[in-house]
Amino acid sequence: MNTKHIMKEYDYLKPSGLDEALQILSEKEKVKIYAGGTDLIVKLKMETVPDMDYMMDINGIEELKQVEYTDEGVRIGANRKLWDIETDQRMTSLFPALTDAVKAMAAISVRNLASIGGNFCNASPVADAVGPVMCYGGTLEIASARGVRKVPAKDFFLAPGVTVLEKDEMLTGIFIPTPKGDVGHAFTKMARTKSDIAKLSLCVALARDGGRIGHIAMSMGAVAARPLFLEEISAGLAGKEMSESLAMETGEAVSGFLQPIDDNRTTAVYRKDVTKTMVADALALAWARSGGA
Amino acid sequence: MSKHTINLTVNGKRRTLDVQSNELLIDVLRDRLYLTGTKYGCGIAECGACTVLHGDRSVMSCLVPAVAADGWEITTSEGLAKDGELTPVQESFVNLGAIQCGFCTPGMVVTSTALLRENPDPDEAYVKDYLRGNFCRCTGYVAIVQAVLDAAGKMKGAAAT
Known part of the structure; x- marks a missing residue:
């Protein structure tokens, strides 16, 4: 193994339109999609991409880079670069947890290359941009030569590096509905240094109903085999009166629910321990941002 | 292939x-x-x-x-330099000694150039965050951040005159 050269041999294809790309995916075997390359090229150098005869560069497909706002929400093309997302003022005002998550990723010279769709398709359990999209109730648009289907972001992941994508399919866009009401969002991340991959990440998106929690969604990264959507614990909070003790109790509940592992970034014990405080703090922050006392 | x-x-x-x-x-x-x-x-x-x-x-x-x-x-x-004339960023790196072994310097200077094109008036926190992906293993970050701020000041001065 080296990190200087790509030892693997493959053919390079660059379709100029989406139909052509989908045709390639349906006709050829062992195609990997190149968008930003910030995961794929590293993996190729590390020789952890066994099945690849073709690299398909999707940077010639303009529609995959577009962003479109409507009253219902925003549709982000799968190959929109992270830097274009984090510097988008409208994105920041509507979905601050998403832009905070993107800003917390890697380095500027990586975010200029990396796409948001790549963060999903690489399917790392640590993927920072995923949690906010899940918590905002985002939907992924998946296309193939057979047609288009939509999958809730929370149902996209199966295992580390594995998603519901079939071999002839690709992620083309991410739709996020506009949050309604008195909303507050928080994304927090624990990492060794700022550009590091997270030891733990957490997202909270809530809508306040007076002194009570209306709707709430929480997710965590780096604590399970896939980005973890805390569906049941979140649902149990709806309608409850917000208080410091509720925030603390929720932290305990989430920590108790997790079954993280030891890995090269941190330990299971640390993850469970820090989760208590992270959840309580993020909940309080999201609540305060929603205008709650 | x-x-x-x-x-x-x-x-x-x-x-x-x-x-x-x-x-x-x-x-x-x-x-x-x-x-x-x-x-x-x-x-x-x-x-x-x-x-x-x-x-x-x-x-x-x-x-x-x-x-x-x-x-x-x-x-x-x-x-970056045109006709042998250093850019403000390069000049500030030299003048403030923002170089030790020099290996990271080209990457630092290039990234700092992008930084100032994007935000001509950065504060220290912005510079540190922007350069967070550029490692100096001599750990000479203090002078590097100062050099970028110094270059920003010079460029602003030049633009004002």
């Missing part, structure tokens, strides 16, 4: 090159065009030594397949 003819504009000069599908931009710059200012550090976008400009944006050239850079306008550290 497929072969491709690509066109690059590197430091203002048009280059046509034949590349293999698995060749990387950093190797084309260093080994084919002899622009060795761009450094190979880690090879996996952790260190920033290979940073070049794609238009006005900084990118890590160790991660870019050369064939995918077809049509790009690239500036390496060699292309």
